């Protein structure tokens with residue numbers, strides 16, 4: 701009998717401690733198991749707002765002054781912007797218009813195209829489709845607005861403008877500036893150009909010694 705009382709009491713205490721205080725808002729701070737005065741600085745970390753006061757530093761400021769000759773990460777040692785190549789980083793020509801072609805520092809070769817294909821498959825194909833006709837898998841899930849690359853407007857669009865679309869996104873398209881390094885964005889553009897060329901190819905594009913293969917049954 702005595703055991704039954706103890707068991708009932710334990711069950712009641714357990715039920716109240718688990719369920720009883722749920723949702724209650726306390727007005728006083730909870731009991732501190734490791735109080736600050738016994739373990740100073742262990743639990744409450746001084747957390748300073750920018751340009752606020754602080755008793756920790758002798759000058760009373762929460763911010764530290766940068767050491768002499770510090771330069772911002774985006775600037776070179778002489779104070780010039782590191783990303784001064786507007787073609788490479790913004791797709792802009794010297795007169796501010798969208799640049800055509802590819803920046804001098806990238807070499808458009810087979811490796812570059814393969815890199816572009818690789819990045820395109822990861823980042824663009826889900827919407828634009830493997831051949832760039834806008835029939836990616838997202839269409840099946842209701843995203844019906846992805847345009848094809850194979851119309852005159854996009855065929856004639858300056859490479860710099862495509863670069864800007866990749867960097868900043870457009871309409872329903874997300875920006876990819878944070879996922880693709882500038883050189884990868886250019887590689888993707890080279891691959892988009894290859895897709896456009898491939899989809900508008902004529903027999904004259906096929907080397908003469910391969911034409912017979914196309915005509916074979």
Ligand code: HEC
Pocket residue numbers: 820823824825826827828838845846847854862865866870871872873874876888889892
């Ligand atoms: C989430 C789906 C999605 C992904 C992924 C995506 N796009 Fe798009 N893209 C769109 C949509 C939608 C538009 C139409 C935007 C508009 O005109 O409002 C578009 C438009 C474009 C255009 C035409 C822009 C213009 O000025 O008309 C280009 C070029 C393009 N995308 C290239 C890319 C490239 C390159 C990638 C990969 C880095 C990519 N897109 C990834 C959905 C996507």
